[in-house]
Amino acid sequence: MTPQMKALSVHLFTGTGAVLSMLAMLAAVDAKWSLMFLWLVVALIVDGVDGPLARHFHVKTMWPTYDGVLLDLIIDYLTYVFIPAFALFQSGLLPGWTGWCAIIVITYASVIYFADTRMKTTDKSFAGFPACWNMVVLVLFALEPNFYLMTGIIVVLAATMFTNLKFVHPVRTERWRRVTLPVALAWVAFAGRAAWVDFAEGDIAHWGLALTSLYLLLAGVAQQLFPARGLPA
Numbered sequence: 001m002t003p004q005m006k007a008l009s010v011h012l013f014t015g016t017g018a019v020l021s022m023l024a025m026l027a028a029v030d031a032k033w034s035l036m037f038l039w040l041v042v043a044l045i046v047d048g049v050d051g052p053l054a055r056h057f058h059v060k061t062m063w064p065t066y067d068g069v070l071l072d073l074i075i076d077y078l079t080y081v082f083i084p085a086f087a088l089f090q091s092g093l094l095p096g097w098t099g100w101c102a103i104i105v106i107t108y109a110s111v112i113y114f115a116d117t118r119m120k121t122t123d124k125s126f127a128g129f130p131a132c133w134n135m136v137v138l139v140l141f142a143l144e145p146n147f148y149l150m151t152g153i154i155v156v157l158a159a160t161m162f163t164n165l166k167f168v169h170p171v172r173t174e175r176w177r178r179v180t181l182p183v184a185l186a187w188v189a190f191a192g193r194a195a196w197v198d199f200a201e202g203d204i205a206h207w208g209l210a211l212t213s214l215y216l217l218l219a220g221v222a223q224q225l226f227p228a229r230g231l232p233a
Contacts, residue, residue, distance in 0.1 A: 089103045125220050128165060130169075
């Protein structure tokens, strides 16, 4: 296979995320939340793999007629934002005004964030919460905290999208990657487990999701508080 065809194959692989998002949406319309999240977890895996593949096969050079960044952003908005927001509203976890508040805040703040050219830091982390609502909503489905607490979590995370608080990229943020990447993989495993057992109460995956989520949320801020010697916070 020529380098050009390998690059094209990566673009086509990224594009499967659109199909996965449709399958997740169809499940959500039927209120099959576990199935919806299983499709979203598969989409998350595709999103985690296609970036390293794109860099390895130099897609910008070998197949420049397709914009991989734009393709990725379109799919990410569907799988990270739109479908999780719909599920949160339609499931009834947030009743009344809290549900309306959540979907408006999530969808509007996220589309503005996705258009911000400053979303990446110099160490390949994210400046502000990177609109990973698929992960947040899955944890909320699993743990089902009080709906006021859920609303507060959503509003606070949305607000941090427009700050300089750092959130690590599990693959691209080099500092602590030996810890961050295994934690992210563990999160995926716990998420798949929780959805597979239909978020059964008391399942060990719930504790795993809580602990790994806390690390992924706070690791970047911790790096800012304790910068590496010779590097900016």
